[in-house]
Amino acid sequence: MMTLNLLNTGGKRMLSEFETIPIEAIALSPEIMQQAIALSQNATNQWQTYLDAIAYLTICEWLHERSPNLDFAIDSEDITNHQANLHYLEVNGFTLYVLGTTPISGDMVEIPADILQPQNPISENNHNLSNTFIVIVEIYEEIEQALILGFSRHLQLVKHLADRMVDLKRDRLDDTYQLPLSLFTNEPERLLLYLQNLEPIKTLPIATITELPPVNITELILNTGLWLQEQLDEIAQNLAWHLLPTNYEPRYVPVMRSSGLRSPTQELEQIFSEVEQLNVKVPSSARAAYQDFQLGDRHLRLYATVWADGNYSTNLEANPEWSLLLVLGCQAIGEIPYGVRMQVRDQQKVLIDRQLDRKSQDLYLYACVTGDRTETFSVSISLPSGVMLTLPAFAFHPNPL
Structure with a gap:
């Protein structure tokens, strides 16, 4: 029986004893x-x-664990028979x-040349370039x-290839291109959000697809401007x-560290009283929303409150x-876990980078940012185990997008 030589790494770099891997590793x-060894035998x-x-x-396993409601199927029989793509x-x-x-080790990644050609192999599998993620x-x-x-x-990689064909390094032996890692989003939670919330573009002939303007997936945002209109x-x-x-x-209502569910409305009153002590004054025109979600084995709640200066409604x-x-x-x-972390980016x-210290008696992590209408803010929440959630960016537009 033929066996896989796991020592044959094809000349690729191995992990040294002095290196560590990120906590997000799976x-x-x-x-x-065992399945991978079997699939590579021939x-x-x-x-x-x-x-x-x-x-x-x-x-496949990550998608099933993180978002079991996603519509995808794996043919276990095909995998067993080594027929799966x-x-x-x-x-x-x-x-x-x-x-x-x-x-x-560097800031470049090797991508097979054939997958960056629109006619091969994507079109052979009748895939729409606009709906494909690498x-x-x-x-x-x-x-x-x-x-x-x-x-x-x-499409982003194909465009980069077309714009910089002269400068790109191509390995003729391996038939690969070296592309900068900066072209890739390094937050896999965003991929889950896109798969859950974006609508695929209707399949069109390849000739017409290349003429379509690219879809900007970064436009997946939460429009807080509508909150001020109760929407x-x-x-x-x-x-x-x-x-x-x-x-x-x-109003100030002392909260004890005891178990039990609580009303979001009552809790928000407590929160506003506490943030006033942090010199953050929430105006009466502000509007708040909350989201309950599970991160790992923890059931968390995020409140977001938005307000704007007075001229936004009269002068659009x-x-x-x-x-x-x-x-x-x-x-x-x-039940808020020690070590939970919240980062806010523009x-x-x-x-802002906040983390709950084990010695802290706080019940919450707080962050407050201010910007103009052109600015957006993204929020990432992570646990010490490495599980992380990145939300769609918060934006402010008084009108629907």
Whole structure:
């Protein structure tokens, strides 16, 4: 029987004893490792097929665990019979092209040349370029870990290839292109949001697809400007955000660390009283919403409160400043986990980075940012285990988008 030589890494870099991997890494189960070995037995390039098989199976397991409601199917019989395509995965009308790689030491990643050509192999599988994401999974085979390194729209990479064909380095032996990692989004939680909330573009002939303007997936935002009009946009509704009543009156009510569920409206009154002690004055015109969600084994709650200066409603051409107060807590009193972290970014950098210290008696993490109408703010929440959730960016537009 032919066996896979796991020492044959194709000249790729191995993990040294002095290196560490990110906490976001995914442990590879024995089943995945065994399936990957079996799937690569008859391959011409055993090592790359082995990496691709691990990456494919890892993404399948990750999608099932993180978002079991996503519409995708794996034919276990085809996988057992080694007939599965170890790159393409159909999810909610989108196509994921999954590529496995060994640990990357620089800021470039190798992509097979054939997948960057619109006519091959995408069109042969009748895939719409606009609905295809390329997902890079870094495999730490020797310690049985995998890391979702990043993802990118296929059209973005093809455009980059066309614009810089002269400058791109192509390995004629491996038939690959080296592309900058900066083209890939390194927050896999965003991929989940896109798969859950974006609508696939209707399949069109390849000739017409190339003439369509690219779809900007970064436009998946929460429009808080509508909150001031007692409205939620479709994205907020799909993500189960809830507007809170406007007739609240901040008042101080001591909260004890005991178990039990609590009313979001009553809790918000307590929160506003506490933030006043932090020199944050929430005006009566502010509007708040909250979202309950599960992160790992924790049931958390995020409050978002928005307000703007006075001229936004009377002068829509103006560019008012708007403020966003974010408060992270838990759905039951006293269960917010130590080490939970909340980061707030604008389009360029991290603005606020809060983490709950084990010695802290706080029940919440707070963050408050202010910007003009052109600015958006994204929020990432993570646990010490490495599980992370990145929300769609918060934006402020008084009119529906």
